[in-house]
Amino acid sequence: MLEENQTITIKGTKDGLTLVIDDRGPFEDVIDELTDKFSEYSPKKDEPVVPVTVKLGNRYINDRQKQQLRELIGNENCFKIEFFDSNVIHRDEALTWKEDSDVKVINRIVRSGQILENVGDLLLIGDVNPGGKVITSGNVFVMGNLLGIAHAGANGDRDAVIAASYMKPSQLRIADYISRAPDYESEGVYMECGFVDEKQDKIVIDRLQVLSHKRKDISGFERRMLNG
Incomplete structure (x- = not known):
């Protein structure tokens, strides 16, 4: 008192x-x-x-x-x-926080030579073709084929993740980490995700379900999406 x-x-x-x-x-x-x-x-x-x-x-x-x-x-x-x-907090700070924490849903195909940029988490319903690129400050979720480049945590967030229905990217980036195509199976993988493993100090690929354990702060919406 x-x-x-x-x-x-x-x-x-x-x-x-x-x-x-x-x-x-x-x-x-x-x-x-x-x-x-x-x-x-x-x-x-x-x-x-x-x-x-x-x-x-x-x-x-x-x-x-x-x-x-x-x-x-x-x-x-x-x-x-x-x-x-x-x-x-100030109204401008609240709007910035909302923008950073929102999941933006976009329904399109990112074709070769195109760049799709976003603030916050991105849910892309469509494909990222070879030569296409998606960049976001948050997580990247591709409900389709990820064949081009995906860059999550573009502002330096190493806890960001990249997930796709079919994963065969030409390059993955998370914050300042880069992983290129040779790190993946030649035929690609289904329903997988990429994230930074601090112990291995690199981007690793694993099943989508591991995100609920690796990234405990993932939102309810994203958990439902990843777990069906």
């Missing part, structure tokens, strides 16, 4: 320091109270930097206010804000 007129609670954890900021008062009061609290602190010489998590509850703060907190807490102190934890 916060005492009357107290907007900030400071908690020490094994991972550093947590500042719990009451979301009801004005931001100016938060700054004033933090200034008072940290003015009493005098760091010792060579004291290690302590990571700080700021819990904001239902309070939204903009980039300028975040920078103000970073400077106030880190200025001549041995503290550094590592993370802002808030229940509220």
Whole structure:
């Protein structure tokens, strides 16, 4: 419980320091109270930097206010804000998150010389012909023949996967990993997926069903699709 007129609670954890900021008062009061609290602190010489998590509850703060907190807490102190934890995000951030997490369904054939680009997960109902290419920041699911190039996790997501009804690609890419045609059976494989195996440090091919174990955060929609 916060005492009357107290907007900030400071908690020490094994991972550093947590500042719990009451979301009801004005931001100016938060700054004033933090200034008072940290003015009493005098760091010792060579004291290690302590990571700080700021819990904001239902309070939204903009980039300028975040920078103000970073400077106030880190200025001549041995503290550094590592993370802002808030229940509220800006509308633009919410739209970006929705775009990144949505599964976009496209019904078409990607022919030789064509490139299909997408943000988030892609469900392609159709084929990727030799010479065709699909690129997405999320997962790639091809309900058809994957004979061309598929690039999942294009923004660096190594947990992205590529799945196809019939897998005989000329090239698979996941984040910065590349696997070329010689890695696959000459006749191709049915209902398989490709993903990055960290132990082998390469893209491997396995049955679709393994994804529920290898990628536990896969969505309910994708689980139903993969498992029939």
